[in-house]
Amino acid sequence: MSEEIIRLNSIKKYYDENTRVLEDLNLIINKGAWTSIMGPSGSGKTTLLNIIGCLDSATAGSVSINGTEITKLNQTQLTRFRRENIGLIFQQYHLVPYLTALENVMMAQYYHGVIDEAKAVEALKKVGLGHRLDHVPSHLSGGEQQRVCIARALINEPKILLADEPTGNLDQKNGEIVLDLIRQLHAEGHTIILVTHNSDIAKLGQRIITVIDGKICSDSACTFEINEK
Amino acid sequence: MVGDKMFMRILGKSILKRKSRIAIGVISVIIGASIATALLSVSLDVSEKVGIEFRKYGANLMVVPKSDTIEVGFPGVEFGSVTEQRYINESDLWKIKTIYWRNNVLGFAPFLYQVVSVGDGVNRQNVVLAGTYFDKNVVILQPYSPNDNPMFITGIQEISPWWTVNGSWISDQNDTTSAMIGIKVAETLHLRIGDSFTVHYDEYAGDAINETSHNLTVVGIIETEGYEDNQIFVNLQVAQELTHRPGKIHTVQVSALCNACPVEAFVEEIQANIPYVEARTVKQLASAEMNILGKIENMMFLITIVGLIASALGVMTTMITSVIERQKEIGLMKSVGAENKKIVSLFLSEATIIGVIGGILGYIIGIILAQFIGYSVFSMSITPRFEVIPISIGISVGVALLASIFPVRRAVSVEPAIVLRGE
Numbered sequence: 001m002s003e004e005i006i007r008l009n010s011i012k013k014y015y016d017e018n019t020r021v022l023e024d025l026n027l028i029i030n031k032g033a034w035t036s037i038m039g040p041s042g043s044g045k046t047t048l049l050n051i052i053g054c055l056d057s058a059t060a061g062s063v064s065i066n067g068t069e070i071t072k073l074n075q076t077q078l079t080r081f082r083r084e085n086i087g088l089i090f091q092q093y094h095l096v097p098y099l100t101a102l103e104n105v106m107m108a109q110y111y112h113g114v115i116d117e118a119k120a121v122e123a124l125k126k127v128g129l130g131h132r133l134d135h136v137p138s139h140l141s142g143g144e145q146q147r148v149c150i151a152r153a154l155i156n157e158p159k160i161l162l163a164d165e166p167t168g169n170l171d172q173k174n175g176e177i178v179l180d181l182i183r184q185l186h187a188e189g190h191t192i193i194l195v196t197h198n199s200d201i202a203k204l205g206q207r208i209i210t211v212i213d214g215k216i217c218s219d220s221a222c223t224f225e226i227n228e229k
Numbered sequence: 230m231v232g233d234k235m236f237m238r239i240l241g242k243s244i245l246k247r248k249s250r251i252a253i254g255v256i257s258v259i260i261g262a263s264i265a266t267a268l269l270s271v272s273l274d275v276s277e278k279v280g281i282e283f284r285k286y287g288a289n290l291m292v293v294p295k296s297d298t299i300e301v302g303f304p305g306v307e308f309g310s311v312t313e314q315r316y317i318n319e320s321d322l323w324k325i326k327t328i329y330w331r332n333n334v335l336g337f338a339p340f341l342y343q344v345v346s347v348g349d350g351v352n353r354q355n356v357v358l359a360g361t362y363f364d365k366n367v368v369i370l371q372p373y374s375p376n377d378n379p380m381f382i383t384g385i386q387e388i389s390p391w392w393t394v395n396g397s398w399i400s401d402q403n404d405t406t407s408a409m410i411g412i413k414v415a416e417t418l419h420l421r422i423g424d425s426f427t428v429h430y431d432e433y434a435g436d437a438i439n440e441t442s443h444n445l446t447v448v449g450i451i452e453t454e455g456y457e458d459n460q461i462f463v464n465l466q467v468a469q470e471l472t473h474r475p476g477k478i479h480t481v482q483v484s485a486l487c488n489a490c491p492v493e494a495f496v497e498e499i500q501a502n503i504p505y506v507e508a509r510t511v512k513q514l515a516s517a518e519m520n521i522l523g524k525i526e527n528m529m530f531l532i533t534i535v536g537l538i539a540s541a542l543g544v545m546t547t548m549i550t551s552v553i554e555r556q557k558e559i560g561l562m563k564s565v566g567a568e569n570k571k572i573v574s575l576f577l578s579e580a581t582i583i584g585v586i587g588g589i590l591g592y593i594i595g596i597i598l599a600q601f602i603g604y605s606v607f608s609m610s611i612t613p614r615f616e617v618i619p620i621s622i623g624i625s626v627g628v629a630l631l632a633s634i635f636p637v638r639r640a641v642s643v644e645p646a647i648v649l650r651g652e
């Protein structure tokens with residue numbers, strides 16, 4: 001039995017009385033697992049990812065990551081915790097437009113506290129962009145931008161990688177490259193949570209969770225357990 | 230430090246990529262900084278030079294002998310009073326230049342007046358003859374401070390520089406034959422420059438009349454549109470000899486420059502130094518000077534405040550727009566671990582740079598503006614002052630930082646969660 005890294009306990013997220021996005025959600029994710037999250041638009045997938053990623057706080061419930069109860073942390077502590085533990089991959093890449101690929105990666109090092117240019121170059125080489133270090137985002141293709149985003153997510157060696165539709169804006173070929181990278185990171189031991197609308201991509205994970213109306217309505221892990229019985 | 234280098238890179242590149250946005254902020258700062266620089270330069274310069282401007286309108290202190298009234302008769306029974314004719318001693322004049330505010334005494338001129346007659350027989354006309362100083366070397370017998378110049382050159386030319394003179398001023402202090410005459414005197418007596426005439430002074434000694442005469446040549450004709458137009462001006466000693474009153478004068482006109490100093494102080498000190506005189510401010514002009522200067526300064530201060538408010542609003546708009554435009558970027562920075570203080574310092578550094586650039590350019594434009602104001606309002610040039618540079622930059626940076634408080638708070642409140650949301 002592998003060790004758990006994320007535990008959500010009866011999480012509620014209400015934006016207001018009429019926008020109850022998450023309702024009593026429970027979820028345990030194990031270290032090194034690749035979990036795919038599916039569900040219709042507006043069901044609360046991104047909201048869930050924000051809470052796991054310490055980008056947003058739950059209205060009620062407890063969130064424990066790597067043994068730390070993050071609902072008890074204040075803003076600054078949360079920021080520090082996030083940069084130590086979480087790597088984020090966005091559908092829109094979110095690169096800083098006026099910085100080069102290398103600088104975008106180094107910026108994450110800077111905010112983390114340790115700048116190591118050689119290591120940043122290494123990370124970009126790893127995603128196959130060793131020849132694009134000094135390009136600004138507008139001079140990179142979507143796939144290349146997403147790979148810079150991945151290099152940036154990795155640079156501070158987080159244990160958990162969160163990806164929200166990482167291939168949503170990419171064509172088949174570039175999507176494959178990105179998914180290959182994620183597969184590689186998973187093989188290296190990262191815990192991966194990937195939100196997707198594509199069931200083929202979802203199947204890359206060992207576990208598929210479907211969220212509908214803020215509740216987990218199906219969980220392949222549970223099915224697996226049920227099947228096992 | 231490597232971290233600082235990265236910070237400078239982020240800051241520098243973010244500014245270079247948003248030049249037009251930054252330019253709007255800088256222009257906003259320039260508005261306030263140039264007004265502040267211009268008005269400060271004008272104000273500093275004018276308070277020095279305007280005093281001199283005002284002085285053109287004449288002496289602002291009049292020194293006369295104390296008019297003691299001597300009671301005649303028995304106590305309680307008044308028969309009336311006799312005012313003794315009194316003089317000031319010429320030998321006491323230097324004491325006016327030994328008061329604490331002596332450097333603000335720009336000049337003085339003594340006057341001895343006498344009605345004299347000019348011409349012969351039926352054409353005889355009565356005219357006021359005034360003896361005074363023209364460029365006279367006054368020896369300060371006991372200077373206030375050992376550093377003071379023991380010689381003071383003064384006279385009517387110093388206190389009345391606005392007189393229109395045809396011909397020339399009397400330049401030699403020992404000249405006993407030259408006269409400057411008022412334009413009306415010249416008209417009634419048909420005198421022109423170079424003409425000679427004779428003045429007669431009649432002294433009544435009992436029944437006898439002693440007449441003294443003196444020949445004079447017109448060297449200059451004065452036009453002031455004041456009482457001077459009806460007078461004849463000669464060197465003081467000429468008047469004293471003609472009227473047998475050696476060493477005596479009636480009044481002294483003093484021109485005092487008074488911005489920071491109370492005019493009462495002049496009055497009191499002159500009266501203390503020469504106990505038998507009374508000093509009066511002429512038409513309260515001295516205090517009017519201070520009043521007008523004060524009002525001009527208040528007005529400039531208000532305009533500056535308005536200009537700086539405009540700057541602050543401009544910078545605030547620029548910064549808020551910048552924060553809104555860069556929301557995703559701020560969210561991203563936070564999501565990769567930027568603490569609030571890093572976000573704050575990024576935006577405040579940007580504001581500081583806007584302030585410094587705006588302050589420097591504002592100074593340059595302000596100096597040009599100051600020249601314009603100087604010429605059009607005060608008809609004089611304004612000396613650029615380098616000590617205003619740090620003031621301009623300081624004010625600009627201060628305004629830019631102040632105007633950034635609200636935008637920066639907004640930047641800090643950006644939720645990192647927005648980075649995962651759609652556009």
Ligand SMILES: Nc1ncnc2c1ncn2[C@@H]1O[C@H](COP(=O)(O)OP(=O)(O)OP(=O)(O)O)[C@@H](O)[C@H]1O
Binds near residue numbers: 042
């Ligand atoms: N800041 C917010 N304020 C109010 N409501 C919000 C906010 N963010 C999200 N919501 C609402 O919460 C619900 C869930 O949004 P969420 O982004 O989690 O959905 P999603 O499952 O990621 O959808 P998609 O597949 O389209 O990305 C939506 O109805 C959305 O309108």
Ligand SMILES: [Mg+2]
Binds near residue numbers: 045046047164
């Ligand atoms: Mg979503």
